[in-house]
Amino acid sequence: MREFIYYSRTAPTSGSYVTEDLQRSGRIDIAIHTVIATFFLSHKIRTDARLHLCFAGPPDPPKHLELKPVTEGKTGIDKIYLAKKDVSGVLKKMLYKYREGEKKEVFPGFWIEKKGFLEVAKGLTEQGRNLYILDPKGEDIRTVEIKENPVFILGDHKGLPLKELKRLKSYCTPVTIGPKVYFASQTIAIVNNELDRREADGRLSPSQSDLSLEDNTDDNISDAE
Numbered sequence: 317m318r319e320f321i322y323y324s325r326t327a328p329t330s331g332s333y334v335t336e337d338l339q340r341s342g343r344i345d346i347a348i349h350t351v352i353a354t355f356f357l358s359h360k361i362r363t364d365a366r367l368h369l370c371f372a373g374p375p376d377p378p379k380h381l382e383l384k385p386v387t388e389g390k391t392g393i394d395k396i397y398l399a400k401k402d403v404s405g406v407l408k409k410m411l412y413k414y415r416e417g418e419k420k421e422v423f424p425g426f427w428i429e430k431k432g433f434l435e436v437a438k439g440l441t442e443q444g445r446n447l448y449i450l451d452p453k454g455e456d457i458r459t460v461e462i463k464e465n466p467v468f469i470l471g472d473h474k475g476l477p478l479k480e481l482k483r484l485k486s487y488c489t490p491v492t493i494g495p496k497v498y499f500a501s502q503t504i505a506i507v508n509n510e511l512d513r514r515e516a517d518g519r520l521s522p523s524q525s526d527l528s529l530e531d532n533t534d535d536n537i538s539d540a541e
């Protein structure tokens with residue numbers, strides 16, 4: 317399992333703050349693109365990825381939205397119909413359904429809770445996971461050692477805040493994807509590709525759930541390409 321943590325200092329922390337103008341809704345448009353880059357393949361939804369969206373914008377920060385979409389079973393009962401054109405609707409509903417004091421599963425494989433960014437990252441290291449910060453000044457992703465079940469952390473349009481970055485660098489490996497500064501979603505696409513290539517040539521073992529990739533079809537995706 318590969319995981320991504322996307323931190324946004326401005327993304328809204330209540331459903332009522334998500335308007336039709338997604339850019340003006342605390343740049344939630346970027347979070348939406350990260351969802352698409354994490355999970356959508358051509359005519360398939362990835363089953364080998366999990367995404368943590370850490371939102372720190374108004375009115376009630378922080379919020380941790382965890383996504384590991386269920387792809388098996390009946391749509392509407394066991395899983396939701398995930399469409400690229402309505403990721404905003406899914407995130408908005410998750411924010412609306414937040415309940416104080418619990419980690420609430422809003423849809424199968426979509427949870428929301430009140431938890432800060434550093435706490436999410438720390439929790440994953442405590443589970444023995446290896447964390448990598450996506451940072452233009454890091455080691456080259458083509459040559460760096462990537463351990464099994466890696467977790468990659470990335471920042472918003474302004475990057476990762478310096479204080480948090482300093483803390484993370486004490487237990488995460490900084491990794492660069494190349495000489496330019498890319499969108500957060502482009503960064504995820506490149507990391508996904510690098511991991512796919514390593515798995516394909518045996519340099520990284522595929523997670524068990526990846527083996528069922530062929531089973532999920534357009535039935536899960538309404539706007540497949």
Ligand SMILES: C[S@@+](CC[C@H](N)C(=O)[O-])C[C@H]1O[C@@H](n2cnc3c(N)ncnc32)[C@H](O)[C@@H]1O
Pocket residue numbers: 449450451452453469470471472473474475476491492493494495496497498499500503
């Ligand atoms: C749009 S970029 C942030 C731009 C911001 N102005 C900055 O300089 O940090 C969003 C995120 O993508 C990741 N990223 C972008 N380019 C990268 C690169 N070349 N290598 C590694 N990560 C990168 C970083 O995690 C960054 O925080």
